[in-house]
Amino acid sequence: MASDVISSERVEGTNVYNVAGDKLGSIDDLMIDKQSGQVRYAVMEFGGFLGIDTDRYPLPWNMLKYDTAKGGYVVPLDKRQIEGAPRYANDAVPDYDDTYRTNIDKYYGL
Amino acid sequence: MASDVISSERVEGTNVYNVAGDKLGSIDDLMIDKQSGQVRYAVMEFGGFLGIDTDRYPLPWNMLKYDTAKGGYVVPLDKRQIEGAPRYANDAVPDYDDTYRTNIDKYYGL
Numbered sequence: 182m183a184s185d186v187i188s189s190e191r192v193e194g195t196n197v198y199n200v201a202g203d204k205l206g207s208i209d210d211l212m213i214d215k216q217s218g219q220v221r222y223a224v225m226e227f228g229g230f231l232g233i234d235t236d237r238y239p240l241p242w243n244m245l246k247y248d249t250a251k252g253g254y255v256v257p258l259d260k261r262q263i264e265g266a267p268r269y270a271n272d273a274v275p276d277y278d279d280t281y282r283t284n285i286d287k288y289y290g291l
Numbered sequence: 292m293a294s295d296v297i298s299s300e301r302v303e304g305t306n307v308y309n310v311a312g313d314k315l316g317s318i319d320d321l322m323i324d325k326q327s328g329q330v331r332y333a334v335m336e337f338g339g340f341l342g343i344d345t346d347r348y349p350l351p352w353n354m355l356k357y358d359t360a361k362g363g364y365v366v367p368l369d370k371r372q373i374e375g376a377p378r379y380a381n382d383a384v385p386d387y388d389d390t391y392r393t394n395i396d397k398y399y400g401l
Contacts, residue, residue, distance in 0.1 A: 185324060185326070186332075189320055192323065193299065211299035211321075212296040213299060213302065214295060214296055215296065216295070218353070219330070222296075224298075243328070282296075
């Protein structure tokens, strides 16, 4: 882990935990600003079974902190926050336009 | 394509062409700055057969321009530049430390 970079393939599939250590889900995908190459959202997968009928939660990248002990990302969100969080079904990916992105950021107080 | 973001899953597998329109390879992976979330390199796969014995070429993200007509990325590199470019075998991913990153950037004149 000496390197300052991480591959997208390693990020995808990494578990996401809350501060209490409960697993919330795992990273399925990253949403990247086309122009700048900045990762804006890590899309967390949760629910369903073997990837079927799972929901996708776009989490602002800056909210994720990697925890080497847990081997996963930790986000400062409680269960109630996740339950009300922006989400979509895997077969209904929204257009990540300004409005949608503003909604996500507002929800997380950014 | 109205959205300003693109998913890592869509970038992975996208073809890379030179300015003349020749296919150079395809994107296999992205190398992301852990702290900032900035994509530093798109790792191009080339050679081999069905993913076996292919080489990986880390290309600075800023060098890739998406061409909607081609449905892929275009990089301003000729064959000779690619032949001499930094590369590694898939089973020998180097540590992307400062030295390695500087070598890549220098090779591409960045």
